[in-house]
Amino acid sequence: xxxxxxxxxxxxxxxxxxxxxxxxxxxxxxxxxxxxxxxxxxxxxxxxxxxxxxxxxxxxxxxxxxxxxxxxxxxxxxxxxxxxxxxxxxxxxxxxxxxxxxxxxxxxxxxxxxxxxxxxxxxxxxxxxxxxxxxxxxxxxxxxxxxxxxxxxxxxxxxxxxxxxxxxxxxxxxxxxxxxxxxxxxxxxxxxxxxxxxxxxxxxxxxxxxxxxxxxxxxxxxxxxxxxxxxxxxxxxxxxxxxxxxxxxxxxxxxxxxxxxxxxxxxxxxxxxxxxxxxxxxxxxxxxxxxxxxxxxxxxxxxxxxxxxxxxxxxxxxxxxxxxxxxxxxxxxxxxxxxxxxxxxxxxxxxxxxxxxxxxxxxxxxxxxxxxxxxxxxxxxxxxxxxxxxxxxxxxxxxxxxxxxxxxxxxxxxxxxxxxxxxxxxxxxxxxxxxxxxxxxxxxxxxxxxxxxxxxxxxxxxxxxxxxxxxxxxxxxxxxxxxxxxxxxxxxxxxxxxxxxxxxxxxxxxxxxxxxxxxxxxxxxxxxxxxxx
Numbered sequence: 089x090x091x092x093x094x095x096x097x098x099x100x101x102x103x104x105x106x107x108x109x110x111x112x113x114x115x116x117x118x119x120x121x122x123x124x125x126x127x128x129x130x131x132x133x134x135x136x137x138x139x140x141x142x143x144x145x146x147x148x149x150x151x152x153x154x155x156x157x158x159x160x161x162x163x164x165x166x167x168x169x170x171x172x173x174x175x176x177x178x179x180x181x182x183x184x185x186x187x188x189x190x191x192x193x194x195x196x197x198x199x200x201x202x203x204x205x206x207x208x209x210x211x212x213x214x215x216x217x218x219x220x221x222x223x224x225x226x227x228x229x230x231x232x233x234x235x236x237x238x239x240x241x242x243x244x245x246x247x248x249x250x251x252x253x254x255x256x257x258x259x260x261x262x263x264x265x266x267x268x269x270x271x272x273x274x275x276x277x278x279x280x281x282x283x284x285x286x287x288x289x290x291x292x293x294x295x296x297x298x299x300x301x302x303x304x305x306x307x308x309x310x311x312x313x314x315x316x317x318x319x320x321x322x323x324x325x326x327x328x329x330x331x332x333x334x335x336x337x338x339x340x341x342x343x344x345x346x347x348x349x350x351x352x353x354x355x356x357x358x359x360x361x362x363x364x365x366x367x368x369x370x371x372x373x374x375x376x377x378x379x380x381x382x383x384x385x386x387x388x389x390x391x392x393x394x395x396x397x398x399x400x401x402x403x404x405x406x407x408x409x410x411x412x413x414x415x416x417x418x419x420x421x422x423x424x425x426x427x428x429x430x431x432x433x434x435x436x437x438x439x440x441x442x443x444x445x446x447x448x449x450x451x452x453x454x455x456x457x458x459x460x461x462x463x464x465x466x467x468x469x470x471x472x473x474x475x476x477x478x479x480x481x482x483x484x485x486x487x488x489x490x491x492x493x494x495x496x497x498x499x500x501x502x503x504x505x506x507x508x509x510x511x512x513x514x515x516x517x518x519x520x521x522x523x524x525x526x527x528x529x530x531x532x533x534x535x536x537x538x539x540x541x542x543x544x545x546x547x548x549x550x551x552x553x554x555x556x557x558x559x560x561x562x563x564x565x566x567x568x569x570x571x572x573x574x575x576x577x578x579x580x581x582x583x584x585x586x587x588x589x590x591x592x593x594x595x596x597x598x599x600x601x602x603x604x605x606x607x608x609x610x611x612x613x614x615x616x617x618x619x620x621x
Contacts, residue, residue: 089113090120092127098322100138108134125356139316150215150228152393158214159235160264163242170243171250185251192244199237207236238264277391279321280314285389286382293567293594304341305378308333308351318383319392326396329379333371334402337363368402376400381565388565413545414556417606420450422541424609432612433504435511441521441530444508449550451497451602453557453575456550460527462520467509472596473501477576492576495596503612557602564601574599 091111096104110127112120176184195206204211211233242261249257283306291299312329313321332351337358340346345361346354358365366374376397383395415423423429428443437443441460448459458477466476473496496505512520524530527550535549545552561571573590 089115090117092124092131094131095324096138097135097325097328100135104134104138125352128352150226150232152228152231153390155228155232155235156264158232159239160266162210162214162236163239163259163264166239166243167246170247172247181251185248188244188247188251192241192248195237195241195244199234199241202234204233204237207233207240211236235264277318278314279316279318280310282318282386282391283309283382286385289385290565290567293570295569298567298569301374302378305375305382308375309379309382311350311352318386319395321396323396326400329397330371330376330400330402333375334365334368336366337361338366339363371402376402377562381562384563384565412547412549412552412555414552414559415543415545415548417604419543419545419548420556420604420607422543423538424607424612426537426541429609429612433508439523440508441524441527442533444505445521445524445527445530446534446550446553447500447503447505449553450557450604451500452494453554453561455554456527456531460521460524460530463518464509464512464520465518467496467506467520469506472592473506474592492573493592494574494576495592495599497599497602499609503609556604560602560604564598566598566601570594570598574602 089111091109094108096106096108108131110130112123112127114120114123172184198205211229214232214236215229238261242259242264245260246257287302287306291302294302312332332355335355335358336351337343337346337354340351340354343363346357346363349357380397380400383392383397386392387395423446428437428439433440433443445456445459448454448462449456452459452475454477462475462477466478468474468476475494475496477492477494479491500506509520531550538548558575561575564571566574570590573595
């Protein structure tokens with residue numbers, strides 16, 4: 089006898105004990121499969137009932153903003169008790185000032201080493217008063233304790249200032265005593281409301297084709313999670329959502345037999361009609377990339393602090409020989425702490441291409457030849473410095489859509505790239521990197537450099553920077569047209585590139601959001617800029 093056995097979603101586990109188990113009543117596998125839609129409907133009905141019951145008594149969640157406000161209130165309520173209220177004799181004043189300074193030094197040191205002992209009891213009291221039940225080892229409680237310790241230090245500073253006669257003392261930790269305003273979207277917003285807000289904020293800058301691509305994603309999110317709270321989706325449920333995506337039949341929007349059906353109804357109908365499911369590439373690039381962008385936007389807008397769709401992808405059966413990995417965060421840190429990036433660039437060094445070309449590929453997403461063949465005149469300073477990617481004598485581009493005018497990434501400006509260009513211009517050079525030619529030698533050198541560092545990955549090389557750049561574009565949650573303008577990829581079926589209609593200002597604002605978490609290039613900043621002053 090065939091049966092269905094499935095775990096309950098994590099958010100329903102406290103209400104729905106054990107597992108969902110139902111017999112199909114059939115010994116024949118095909119007949120049992122016919123019963124699955126009805127059993128699945130029963131499962132979802134019970135899950136929905138449990139979630140409705142949970143809404144009646146919702147669990148309080150401690151947000152960073154609320155923890156910040158708790159700490160600010162703690163500072164304000166405790167301040168009177170830390171300030172001397174009576175007249176002091178001279179000897180008492182000196183002793184109290186000395187002991188208060190010693191305590192200030194001690195609590196500052198405790199804050200520096202992460203010892204929050206003096207405020208642990210206050211933390212538990214505040215959480216109990218707020219009706220928040222949370223694991224004491226959770227990151228949210230750790231954040232509250234750190235904020236309370238900052239308040240504790242500021243209370244001692246205020247006491248020292250009063251004893252020293254500074255009646256107009258202004259707290260040094262201004263961020264602490266000015267808690268963040270409540271986010272525009274208060275707690276309790278649903279996924280349906282998130283999708284609506286995301287569309288309202290993003291789609292005005294999208295092309296019609298981009299809107300059509302996002303439409304099925306929005307419908308599916310509303311179907312599956314519409315009435316759910318944005319922060320209530322567990323990782324297990326996100327994985328189940330991916331499994332649903334993998335089952336979607338091809339051509340859902342075009343086939344008459346599937347028109348008007350929900351996703352789950354379309355899956356069942358598609359199996360009945362023998363329609364093949366969508367490919368892994370479509371799951372990843374047609375659905376998941378947009379789902380992640382929606383929830384990344386929610387994080388940016390402070391609706392939530394994290395989400396369960398982060399880095400979810402499905403395996404793609406494309407031959408590994410046709411793939412190239414981007415560098416990981418750890419690999420980037422390894423690369424950019426080794427020579428020639430062990431110190432800032434200065435005019436006394438040779439082979440500037442080895443220093444600057446990988447950085448251009450990293451932060452601008454340039455292809456190798458696009459970087460090595462750039463002329464001095466291709467970089468223009470102004471209110472927004474730009475790099476022109478254009479064909480010139482001796483230089484070629486991969487495609488017509490590769491043309492473009494790109495704002496210079498702020499990190500390149502900080503590292504002195506514009507000063508390097510000015511140095512080349514002052515020397516009368518036409519090319520930024522005349523020693524590199526087509527870039528073949530530089531590519532071979534860099535590949536050997538990667539191998540010497542024993543970095544592991546598929547076909548790691550100079551072009552891996554561009555792959556990583558495009559990953560960062562996707563994770564930034566940018567409108568498709570803006571992202572592809574920065575990547576300079578042509579629109580299928582169109583003679584125009586994606587740069588069409590995007591202003592330099594909009595591209596500059598978007599490029600600022602392309603960051604590499606964990607990569608700190610502070611040791612490369614300031615070299616050539618100082619030499620040219």
